[in-house]
Amino acid sequence: MDLKGYMGKLLWVDLTREKIEARETPENLVKAYIGGKGLGARLLYDLSKPKINPLSPDNPLMFMLGPLVATGVPAATKAALITKSPHTHTFLDSYGSGYWPSWLKLAGYDGLILLGRAERLSYLYIGDDGVELRDAGHLKGKGVFETTDILVRDVGDKAAKVATIGPAGENLVEYACVSCDYHHSFGREGGGAVMGSKNLKAIIVSTDNRDVEISKPDEFDKFLSEVNRTEIMGPDHEWARTDGTPIIIDWSNETGLLPTHNFRMGVFKYADEINAETLRRYRTTKYTCYRCPIACRNIVEVRRGKYRGVKLEGPEYETIAMSGSNCGIRRFDAIVKWNYIVDDLGMDTISAGATIAMAMEAYQRGYLKSEDLDGLELKFGNEDAWINILNYIAFRKGIGDVLAGGVKRLAEYLGGDAWKFALHIKGSEMPAYDPRGSFGMALAYGTSDRGACHLRAWPVAYEAFGDMDPFTPEGKAKVVIEDQDRNSVKWSMVICDFYAVGYETMAKFYTLVTGREVSTNELREIGERIWNMTRLYNIREGFSRDDDFPPYRIMSQSLKHGPPKGKKVTKKIYWKMLMEYYKLRGWTAKGVPTKKKLKSLGIKA
């Protein structure tokens, strides 16, 4: 391939036949889809038969990098995990950071494509000296942290980086994640279960290379310095540089959209005991992913009391909200402990927190009794039960076997009206911005290509946290679409969410790194192309407009406190946003991309 910034090879591993092959990265696809999410979306569509079982050997599991990864571009630290989700049965892209994604690229690859299923539990070694599938019998049932340590020792390279699943992945928990560098996760929607279904415990990368060839190195260096000075060190990234996401606790609570007691409230009385100011007292150091100038990472340690000695990279806003306020937990140190256990078991903290919160409401309402729970009193705020239940889930013990399927599965299991307090979209637990406090978030969740997700579009930034009216449907479709397309490009480069990068900067970085001139308009088109691609995938899998709606509680019950008092996202309001969204997208009123749209984007389905 002529383009710089790419390593030129994709690593294909057929686990069933133990066939390992490095093939050229297809330049035509790269030009149309960049890498990361885009390239992965195209390949997943092409490589999969429709309606496969996500946990069957037929489901490809990919880790895709992008041209900017490991070049020093701010926050270009991620890889995209691409597969069909066993939790939502939709297209799945999920992003991990830390060092492992950069190492995978530095080892010489633009991506890793895993097919089939290994005969026995294995791990994949990727080194400068070759690639090998190795026995992982000694890692069976082990947590993320221990597995990481053992593998680093086994390969004898202290700088080697590990991505692994924990017990949750081995036991096919629907929201098991793939964890890299201990506390970084390809978090949502069960990539870890797919890896577990392939009998693949871990992927370790050992490489001495630290260099990605750049087309115009001098201009690149100059531009990078300018961007670091003006964008990264500027006021837009102040929040990330100082505290990172936990700062959002205060914003959410003040605007009344902080999930509390399974989304029955949006204001948490004890928010200031779990906010960023509290975190600072627990912080021992800050940290960054590989070569990121932002340094949003917090390393915390509990120094006294019951949870003394627990250390964690985290917790993030989503974890604090979904496991804290949403479960009625007000002790920061307890959240650190809970997060630590969930990370070691290898599960998504959002889905785990949401599922436990729903189980707590079920317990309160009498749907679940102590005897269903091995004696655990799963009340809101009961720390011990909230911690102990985690092992039940990861090992699918007792009620854990149900909870391992998330809130949708729990509602099915409980029956009756339980579906009314199961907060999910397409099976994915709703994350920590209550849409009743920011109506655009309802549309963002509803139209996300992987189920309820706050990352594809984050209109709350313009609404509750900005100066757009949060309680009207007007104008929301437009900002949601803009975010979705731009993020599709970002995630194809692959750049982390925490760098608020615009098209212009991305175009310039892309041009300087690859040597291929790209305009902002071309990037916009690529973003739209990718978004249409994943929509096509989901339609092929059987999804339709009916699946694009928010859950019952959001549409039918109003909040009682704070700015959103009395608000709900009624069907009328949502319908207005959704129809506008489809229209602006150039899709039919049923949410299907028109032939004209596909043709204009050059998509061959």
Place this chain on the structure above:
Amino acid sequence: MDLKGYMGKLLWVDLTREKIEARETPENLVKAYIGGKGLGARLLYDLSKPKINPLSPDNPLMFMLGPLVATGVPAATKAALITKSPHTHTFLDSYGSGYWPSWLKLAGYDGLILLGRAERLSYLYIGDDGVELRDAGHLKGKGVFETTDILVRDVGDKAAKVATIGPAGENLVEYACVSCDYHHSFGREGGGAVMGSKNLKAIIVSTDNRDVEISKPDEFDKFLSEVNRTEIMGPDHEWARTDGTPIIIDWSNETGLLPTHNFRMGVFKYADEINAETLRRYRTTKYTCYRCPIACRNIVEVRRGKYRGVKLEGPEYETIAMSGSNCGIRRFDAIVKWNYIVDDLGMDTISAGATIAMAMEAYQRGYLKSEDLDGLELKFGNEDAWINILNYIAFRKGIGDVLAGGVKRLAEYLGGDAWKFALHIKGSEMPAYDPRGSFGMALAYGTSDRGACHLRAWPVAYEAFGDMDPFTPEGKAKVVIEDQDRNSVKWSMVICDFYAVGYETMAKFYTLVTGREVSTNELREIGERIWNMTRLYNIREGFSRDDDFPPYRIMSQSLKHGPPKGKKVTKKIYWKMLMEYYKLRGWTAKGVPTKKKLKSLGIKA
């Protein structure tokens, strides 16, 4: 002891008699001198006979902590190494940070006092399970990094923290340092040589405690949050939070006081190749000392070329300037390599850089020839020679035996007019702010209690980097005194230089932590008391006004470029500043504290 924040014990170790004893921290001394520098200064004065040989067993070596260390107070991460300097023969206080100082406190001590000399090379183990002097034969001659790794393995606690000397300390290089946590140094004036003279290779601390008792924990937490928000995250600490000290390269070069070619120039043509913008391109991550919210630490890695693979926590401004521009070196990656080697050998980068720069000038002037240097062509800008000479110094090989004594020793060895380009005060190499670009720095260097030091007072902040006229003597004595006194208090708490903390905040933290109400006026008086104490020590050791002057080049040769063009700190100018300084200090015209002054400060000499 009744005061909280202190651990209540000092650990006394008599290395000669292998006697280890924890004695109560003397409350009366703590009230008058706080801890750190103050307490150490008082104890050193009381424990030492006058005019001892600093490398004899008679010289105590102390590591003193303070009441704020490890409490979460910003930048309260340091310990003060206190001893008589083998390089300057003055009082010596030097500060290391990272994690080790906090661990020493958490293990239960307000300080460690080492006396005598071990019979054979030993290391000190300090654990929750006891304190032990152990054989270190297996560590002889080993570098700082390997020693650290071996000891952590030996004691079987991955979280154990190590302070150690490298070969330079074992070989009594006059500017050998004590290094902790790999890249943190008790850097200047030879604390490492004193440790080497005691046959003590290292001190490892293993503790599970993370808790320091605080008198008013709730008020403390609240105040800490406020300080973090308003002071640390405010504009005053922006420079430290983003890039740390390397940002100063630009400031110094623009104001014409960046040492270049052994202080013959103050402007370096290639400054933008060794500045913070360049550093950012090498940075893999940022980092902090234990519980510090500032995160000034840079972790860099060289990714390509000759020095590929080198990783470093650093380099700091002083290192970049003294080893870079001052030696005519313009490659950032080379500076990283040089810094790495110096850290592993365990030497002070300022003195090492300054000494090599002088040797380069000597070579240029024909004082030194290639044959004196084992064939090394020690020209300005010759990277290979500049790197290779380091081993000569650390192992005192050939000319290295002379260079191990610093520029004063080199001048004596070379004879003739060499003293004219030996830039030192009291034997200490002058650091990286040329006083001809900021006259107050001359006074700061001249009156420093440990020889030329930029940390006791930093008037350049008000002069060249601020809005005070840098080229007059007026008003300089006052700001130098203010800095010296305030820093004496800071270093007794012990707080790092990079937190620009005022008396009011210190008084409040001290009060909330210890439970003993202290006013800002009391703190000011303590600062002055400490400064007079170290002056008394130096006078007792034989120092006088004659030793308070800047070196020849600064007083007699002017700079040719930038704002200080044509400037020098003439005798007349300096005399004016010095006399004003003595007067404001309440000292005689010969620089001796009057009885009245000592009495008013409650000092019994």
